[in-house]
Amino acid sequence: MNNPESKNRASILLIKNYLLSVLSENISADACKWLEDKIKEIEATSDDLIIYQAFGRIPSITGKAKLNLSNTHLHQAGGIKAGWCPARLHADQAARIVLLLSIAAVNENEFEKKVRTFFDVAEVGEAATLYLGFPVFPQPEKFIDLAVNGVRSNMKILFEAIALQNPYPAAHFDINAWNQMILKAFFIGSPVCKIYGLDKRSNLKLAYMLSDYAHERWAAGRKVNPELWRLVGPFIDEKIIRDIELLFSRGDDLEKEAAALACAMSSYPDTRKILQENKGLYSKTLTQEITWDTVAQKLYSEKQTA
Amino acid sequence: MKKMKFIDPHVHMVSRTTDDYQAMAEAGIVAVIEPSFWIGQPRTEAGTFKDYFSSLVGWERFRASQFGIRHYCTIGLNSKEANNEALAERVMELLPLYLCKEGVVGLGEVGYDDQTPAEDKYFRLQLELAKKLNIVVQIHTPHRDKKSGTSRSMDVCLEHSLSPENVIVDHNNEETVREVLDKGFWAAFTIYPSTKMGNARMVEIVKQYGPERIMINSAADWGISDPLAVPKTAWLMEQKGISEEAIEKVCYKNALEAFGKSGQMKESDWADGQSIDQRSTFSGNSILRGGMTPKVDPKSSNVIIE
Numbered sequence: 001m002n003n004p005e006s007k008n009r010a011s012i013l014l015i016k017n018y019l020l021s022v023l024s025e026n027i028s029a030d031a032c033k034w035l036e037d038k039i040k041e042i043e044a045t046s047d048d049l050i051i052y053q054a055f056g057r058i059p060s061i062t063g064k065a066k067l068n069l070s071n072t073h074l075h076q077a078g079g080i081k082a083g084w085c086p087a088r089l090h091a092d093q094a095a096r097i098v099l100l101l102s103i104a105a106v107n108e109n110e111f112e113k114k115v116r117t118f119f120d121v122a123e124v125g126e127a128a129t130l131y132l133g134f135p136v137f138p139q140p141e142k143f144i145d146l147a148v149n150g151v152r153s154n155m156k157i158l159f160e161a162i163a164l165q166n167p168y169p170a171a172h173f174d175i176n177a178w179n180q181m182i183l184k185a186f187f188i189g190s191p192v193c194k195i196y197g198l199d200k201r202s203n204l205k206l207a208y209m210l211s212d213y214a215h216e217r218w219a220a221g222r223k224v225n226p227e228l229w230r231l232v233g234p235f236i237d238e239k240i241i242r243d244i245e246l247l248f249s250r251g252d253d254l255e256k257e258a259a260a261l262a263c264a265m266s267s268y269p270d271t272r273k274i275l276q277e278n279k280g281l282y283s284k285t286l287t288q289e290i291t292w293d294t295v296a297q298k299l300y301s302e303k304q305t306a
Numbered sequence: 307m308k309k310m311k312f313i314d315p316h317v318h319m320v321s322r323t324t325d326d327y328q329a330m331a332e333a334g335i336v337a338v339i340e341p342s343f344w345i346g347q348p349r350t351e352a353g354t355f356k357d358y359f360s361s362l363v364g365w366e367r368f369r370a371s372q373f374g375i376r377h378y379c380t381i382g383l384n385s386k387e388a389n390n391e392a393l394a395e396r397v398m399e400l401l402p403l404y405l406c407k408e409g410v411v412g413l414g415e416v417g418y419d420d421q422t423p424a425e426d427k428y429f430r431l432q433l434e435l436a437k438k439l440n441i442v443v444q445i446h447t448p449h450r451d452k453k454s455g456t457s458r459s460m461d462v463c464l465e466h467s468l469s470p471e472n473v474i475v476d477h478n479n480e481e482t483v484r485e486v487l488d489k490g491f492w493a494a495f496t497i498y499p500s501t502k503m504g505n506a507r508m509v510e511i512v513k514q515y516g517p518e519r520i521m522i523n524s525a526a527d528w529g530i531s532d533p534l535a536v537p538k539t540a541w542l543m544e545q546k547g548i549s550e551e552a553i554e555k556v557c558y559k560n561a562l563e564a565f566g567k568s569g570q571m572k573e574s575d576w577a578d579g580q581s582i583d584q585r586s587t588f589s590g591n592s593i594l595r596g597g598m599t600p601k602v603d604p605k606s607s608n609v610i611i612e
C-alpha cells in the first residue's frame with residue numbers, strides 16, 4: 001500500500017462504498033440496483049454515451065431528497081474526511097459522486113478528464129454536485145481552478161456548493177481566493193457561519209478588507225452582518241478598534257454582542273478596557289451565554305439556509 | 307376567464323428581456339421550452355454552440371427561475387447551420403453531452419430549411435440519436451416550400467422508425483395540419499406576427515380540428531414577436547366560445563403530455579411554484595413578490611396577433 005496510486009484507490013473505494021451504503025438507506029432497491037448496474041456497465045465498456053446518459057438521468061432515478069444519515073453513518077463521515085458533510089447531500093448528488101468515483105477507481109487520468117468535460121457542459125445541478133464532490137475526489141488539488149471559478153458564479157446555489165459546509169476551500173484555496181470567497185459570502189448574504197475553516201483561515205489582510213467593507217456599508221446607510229466581526233476580532237489594532245467602539249456606541253443588541261465577542265478574541269490592550277466598560281456582555285461571553293453560534297442562530301433563525 | 311396555467315413550448319428566451327419574463331409570469335405562463343436554434347447570424351465555431359447549449363441548461367434556466375417560470379430546452383443542430391458541414395460534424399459530437407441532461411426534454415429544433423443534402427444528412431443522424439436515447443423530437447418545418455418540407459420531415463421520421471407520438475411537428479398552418487394529424491404526429495402552431503400563424507386563424511383551426519394533439523407556441527425570439535402569444539390566444543379562444551377544456555389542452559396539457567414523454571418535465575415541477583426543489587431557489591428570487599403590476603395585460607391590449 002505504499003504506492004500512492006493504490007493508496008488513492010483504497011480511499012476512492014472507501015468513499016464510494018460509504019456513499020452506496022448511505023444511498024441504500026435512502027433510495028429504493030430498484031434505484032440502487034440501477035446505479036450498481038450502470039457502474040458495472042461503465043467499468044466494462046468505455047462508451048461515453050453510457051456515462052453521459054447515466055450521469056444525466058440519475059436525478060430521475062434516485063429522486064432528489066436530502067439524505068437522511070443514520071448515527072453510524074454520521075459518525076463515520078468525520079473519519080473519512082475532516083469537515084466533509086455528506087448530510088448536506090441529496091440523493092442524486094451522492095449517486096453522481098459515486099458514479100464519478102467508479103471512473104476514478106478504474107483510471108484516475110480518465111477521471112480528471114471526465115470531471116473537466118462534465119464541468120465544461122454542466123447544468124446548474126450538475127455543477128453544484130461536482131463542487132460538493134471535490135473534497136472526496138482523488139488528487140483534489142487538480143481542481144482548484146474550477147473551484148475558484150465557482151466562487152465567481154452569479155448563481156448563489158453554485159457559490160454555496162463550494163463555499164458552505166465544504167472543506168475544500170479551506171484546504172486548497174490560497175489567501176487571495178479565500179479572502180474573495182469570504183467577502184463574496186458577506187456581499188450576497190450567505191450564512192458565513194457555515195463556511196468550514198472560518199476561524200483557522202482568518203487573516204490580517206481579510207480583516208482590513210472586511211473593515212473597509214463595513215465602512216462602505218455604513219457610508220451608504222446599510223447594516224453590516226455582525227458575523228463579520230468574528231473574522232476581524234483577532235486582528236484588532238489601533239485602526240480597527242474604532243469600528244468596535246462604534247459598534248458599542250451605535251450598534252443594535254446583536255452588533256454589541258458581536259463586538260464583545262470580537263474583543264474577547266483580541267489581545268489588543270484597549271479591548272480589555274472596553275470589555276470592562278461592558279461588563280454585562282463580557283460576562284455573557286465568559287459563560288458562553290453569547291457565542292458566535294448564538295449570534296448566527298439569531299441572525300439566521302428567520303432565513304432559509306442551504 | 308379563470309386564472310389558467312400556460313406552457314409556451316417554443317420560445318427563444320435568450321433574446322428576451324426581464325420585462326418579458328415578468329409579463330409572462332403574470333399572464334400565467336408556468337413553464338417554457340426553449341429549442342436550440344440559430345442565433346440570427348451563422349456561428350463559425352463549435353465552441354459558440356457549446357456555450358449556447360450551456361446557457362440553455364444553465365444561465366437561462368436560472369434567469370427564468372427568478373420569475374417563477376420553469377425553463378426546459380431541446381438540444382439539436384438546426385437545419386440552417388447543418389449546411390456548414392465542417393462545423394456540423396463537431397456540433398454532432400457535442401449533442402450526446404447535452405441530450406441526457408435534466409430538463410432537456412428532447413432533440414430540437416431540427417429538420418429542413420432549404421432541404422439540402424447536408425440538412426438531410428444531419429437531420430437523419432440526429433433522428434438516430436434521438437431513437438437511441440429514447441427522447442422526443444421537435445421538428446422545425448421550413449418557411450419556404452413548407453407543405454412538401456413538412457411531408458418529407460414526417461416521412462423521414464417514419465423511415466427511421468420513430469413513433470409519431472414522440473415527434474412534435476412545429477410551425478404548422480392551414481395547409482399542413484390535416485396531414486400531420488392524420489399521420490399521428492403532434493401538430494404545433496406558432497403564433498408569430500406577419501410570417502406564421504395569426505391567432506384569429508388559430509381559433510378557426512381549433513374549431514375545425516378540435517384540441518387533440520394540437521399545441522400553440524409563440525416562438526418569440528429576436529424578431530418582432532410576442533412572448534404572450536399563448537395567453538392572448540387562449541383569451542381569444544374563450545371569446546370565440548371554445549371550451550375551457552379545449553383551451554387547456556392546446557395551451558397547456560398537450561405540450562406537457564408530448565414533451566413529458568422524455569421524463570424530464572412533470573407538472574409537479576411547478577405545481578407548488580419553484581419551492582418543490584429547494585436547491586434551485588435563490589435568495590430574492592421572486593421579483594414578482596410584493597404585488598408589482600404587470601407591464602402588459604393580455605386581456606386588454608393587442609390581443610389580436612395577425
